[in-house]
Every structure is written in C-alpha cells, then in structure tokens.
Amino acid sequence: MSGPLASLKVLDFSTLLPGPFASLMLADMGAEVLRIESPTRMDLLRVLPPHDQGTSASHAYLNRNKRSLALDLKQAEALEIVRELVKDYDVVLEQFRPGVMERLGLGYEALKAINPRLIYVSITGYGQTGPYKDRAGHDINYLALAGVASYTGRRDSGPLPLGVQLADVGGGSLHAVVGLLAAVIARQHSGVGQYLDVSMTDCSFSLNAMAGAGYLACGAEPGWENHVLNGGSFYDYYRSRDGRWMSVGSLEPAFMQQLCAALGRPELAAQGLSPKPEQQHALKLALQVEFEKRSFEELCALFAGVDACVEPVLSLSEAVEHPQLKARELVCQVPRGDGSAQAQIACPLKFSAGLPEPRHIGAAVGAHTDDVLAELGIEAQRIAELRRARVVG
Structure with a gap:
C-alpha cells in the first residue's frame, strides 16, 4: 500500500x-x-x-x-x-x-x-x-x-x-x-x-466554535464554570471514593435518566433537564455525593453496561489497554x-x-x-x- x-x-x-x-x-x-x-x-x-x-x-x-x-x-x-x-x-x-x-x-x-x-x-x-x-x-x-x-x-x-x-x-x-x-x-x-x-x-x-459564536451573535461572554460544557452544569468530572475520576456527559434526557437510575437516584433526572443554575448546582452536589460513595472499580463496573455517556478517566497506561483503543x-x-x-x-x-x-x-x-x-x-x-x-x- x-x-x-x-x-x-x-x-x-x-x-x-x-x-x-x-x-x-x-x-x-x-x-x-x-x-x-x-x-x-x-x-x-x-x-x-x-x-x-x-x-x-x-x-x-x-x-x-x-x-x-x-x-x-x-x-x-x-x-x-x-x-x-x-x-x-x-x-x-x-x-x-x-x-x-x-x-x-x-x-x-x-x-x-x-x-x-x-x-x-x-x-x-x-x-x-x-x-x-x-x-x-x-x-x-x-x-x-x-x-x-x-x-x-x-x-x-x-x-x-x-x-x-x-x-x-x-x-x-x-x-x-x-x-x-x-x-x-x-x-x-x-x-x-x-x-x-x-x-x-x-x-x-x-x-471557540460554540462560546465564540454565542458571544459574537448575542453578546454572551463565557466565563469559568458558567455554561453547560465548561463546568457550569452537571457535565463534569466526579471523584470516586478512592480518589479516581469519572467523566459524566449525560446531556440528553435518556442518558440522564439512565445515569440517575444506575446511581439509585432516579428522582434526580428532572433536575438535569432544568436550565436554572441553582438546579444544576444542586444536581452536581448530589452527583458528587453518589460518586464518592463508590470506588473507581465499582463505578467502572456499574456503568460498563449502561449507555449513559459516563466513562472513567484513564491513565495512558490504562488507555492503551482499553478494548476500544486496542x-x-x-x-x-x-x-x-x-x-x-x-x-x-x-x-x-x-x-x-x-x-x-x-x-x-x-x-x-x-x-x-x-x-x-x-x-x-x-x-x-x-x-x-x-x-x-x-x-x-
């Protein structure tokens, strides 16, 4: 070739x-x-x-x-x-x-x-x-x-x-x-x-495809942790009980419902759909509590079969051994x-x-x-x- x-x-x-x-x-x-x-x-x-x-x-x-x-x-x-x-x-x-x-x-x-x-x-x-x-x-x-x-x-x-x-x-x-x-x-x-x-x-x-477009067209100045994709919502990283991290990107309703159901807190799903900052902040705090109850290994096992846009933060040594990358x-x-x-x-x-x-x-x-x-x-x-x-x- x-x-x-x-x-x-x-x-x-x-x-x-x-x-x-x-x-x-x-x-x-x-x-x-x-x-x-x-x-x-x-x-x-x-x-x-x-x-x-x-x-x-x-x-x-x-x-x-x-x-x-x-x-x-x-x-x-x-x-x-x-x-x-x-x-x-x-x-x-x-x-x-x-x-x-x-x-x-x-x-x-x-x-x-x-x-x-x-x-x-x-x-x-x-x-x-x-x-x-x-x-x-x-x-x-x-x-x-x-x-x-x-x-x-x-x-x-x-x-x-x-x-x-x-x-x-x-x-x-x-x-x-x-x-x-x-x-x-x-x-x-x-x-x-x-x-x-x-x-x-x-x-x-x-x-600056999304934040820049919003600013130039609407005057919405982005800042740290003040919009959906930069930590201003539940879309973020969460620490496990043993100090490892999980990524949560469950933006769509179906993914949010699966996330909350897997954590045993299905009632939290409604908060994920709210655009209100106070609701997002409350949801984030609740998710932090739930993730910190479990070890990294437990969380990986919990979400392995759940299609909720939740994945572990892997080291390079772990990434090269991940079945998808392999x-x-x-x-x-x-x-x-x-x-x-x-x-x-x-x-x-x-x-x-x-x-x-x-x-x-x-x-x-x-x-x-x-x-x-x-x-x-x-x-x-x-x-x-x-x-x-x-x-x-």
Whole structure:
C-alpha cells in the first residue's frame, strides 16, 4: 500500500511540534517528506525526555517515516541545493519567524519563480501580519490571547494548563494540513500553487466554535464554570471514593435518566433537564455525593453496561489497554532500523484501501544526506567536499 498522498513530496523546514505533527500526518498517509535540518543547531525536540535507547521518544514519533537532509542554510551552496530540490517538490513547510526564509532567499516569491506549482505553508504563532507577528510565544500564550483560556478552568483556581498542546496541534498542525491539501486540490484545476499563512492564534480563536459564536451573535461572554460544557452544569468530572475520576456527559434526557437510575437516584433526572443554575448546582452536589460513595472499580463496573455517556478517566497506561483503543489499533510498532521496533501512536485515520506500514522512527540528523544529494545527481566526491566544507552534515 502506498497511501492516498503517495504522489505528494514535502520539504519540511519545521522543528519542535506544530510543523512536525503536520508533516507526520502527511508522511503517514504516504507523502514523501524530507526534513531540512541544521547540522549545527539541533531541533530541541531531539533532546526532549524521556529517551528510548538514546533517542527522544517524542522525536522518534513525530518524525517517523521522514528522511533527514542536514544543510547549513547560511552557506550559498546549501541554498542552491534547496533550490534544486524545490524543482521537484510540491510543498514547502516552514515554521520560522516571519521574514527569516525571505532573508535566506528561500521565501515564497523566490521559490515560486523556480516552481510555480509550489504550495508554500508558513506556521507561526501570530501570522505574517499584525503587531504581534514578530513576537515570541508558546501554546499557552496563543490560547490566552485567543480567549480560550478565559472560560477553560475553575472559578477558584483560574485557567487550566492543558496536558495537550491545543494551539500547536489543533490550531497549527491540523489547520495546516487541511489548508495545504485544499491548495493541492486547487492546483489540480489551476496548475499553480499558492502561499498559506497559518497562525496558531488565529486557528485557536476559530476553535471557540460554540462560546465564540454565542458571544459574537448575542453578546454572551463565557466565563469559568458558567455554561453547560465548561463546568457550569452537571457535565463534569466526579471523584470516586478512592480518589479516581469519572467523566459524566449525560446531556440528553435518556442518558440522564439512565445515569440517575444506575446511581439509585432516579428522582434526580428532572433536575438535569432544568436550565436554572441553582438546579444544576444542586444536581452536581448530589452527583458528587453518589460518586464518592463508590470506588473507581465499582463505578467502572456499574456503568460498563449502561449507555449513559459516563466513562472513567484513564491513565495512558490504562488507555492503551482499553478494548476500544486496542480494537482500533491505535498503537503500532515502528522499526528502529536495528531489527527492533518502538511502540508508537498509530495514524488514527482509517482508509478503506489502507495505509502503508510505518517505515522507521525519526531519523538521525542528516541520515539521508548522501542519498538525497545522489538523487540530485551530485557525485560522491563532490558530496565529500561539501561535507568537509560543512555545507552538509
């Protein structure tokens, strides 16, 4: 199986999480992804713990199925190599601050002149325009400025630092993949590529799908624990007697009735249907009491056969063993290159024609330099000269 994106060739200049997650998705779907890495300035993801046999587990996952070409972009000969590669590639993905690629002579206009079909994707924190375009930031900052953190948290403790990087992945990575694939489809009709400016803050702002829509249309400002889905109703997490947690999402009447019946409190169901905050608060207190009467194991057994939108909060070690995730084959074994394999999160997309098997974990810096340069027609002697001059690594 070659995958639905087998015809797509991607030059990936990105590091850390947003760009690499995007190109991971493309590589998993069969695209040929070539990472352009500095031989002297290491991608910090490579040293992020924990490590498996000396390799960062995060790097090994996020960069699987990709080749690595080490180039010193401060040297003219390295830039010439990029320009040669661009002639045969469909997509350039980069994550530098605005203006960096232009200063290197590798901006969209320069590369479009070489390959008019090129689709050029820039992922940044704040976008290519606006007063914040050159400002540094991280996931937590983008969610803060986009308004997401203003109603994701608790009244008594404030915003929650999320365990997953919502702005980086949900904002930057996923939107970049959607946008570049849309540009690929447009190119099939027009014959020309285009430039895509992806701001993680912009995309995070768009994730305010329900609360944001309510505010813009009706002026309803969301706040912590003041609407149905953010802790302002019984829709929440409940602690068990032994300190574990259960999630309760029994919003519809039928689910609410089953929830209350399972807990032996069928009379509480009427409160769940009330929009009044005081009724919701009273219901939440009653549910807290009922959940804290039982151990986590008892609650799991109680709701295992009840279709009430109640599920346990699982650790990662428990999640990977859950029968639903196992049935969906969400863990795969990826070759390390030495005959062994590393367990990784599998591509979650299920195509009827299937996807190619994972080929290898994230490669060492410059692991494919010689192969890539040879494919450009550069002879071994010249490659050795470029290596001695530290143009390549």
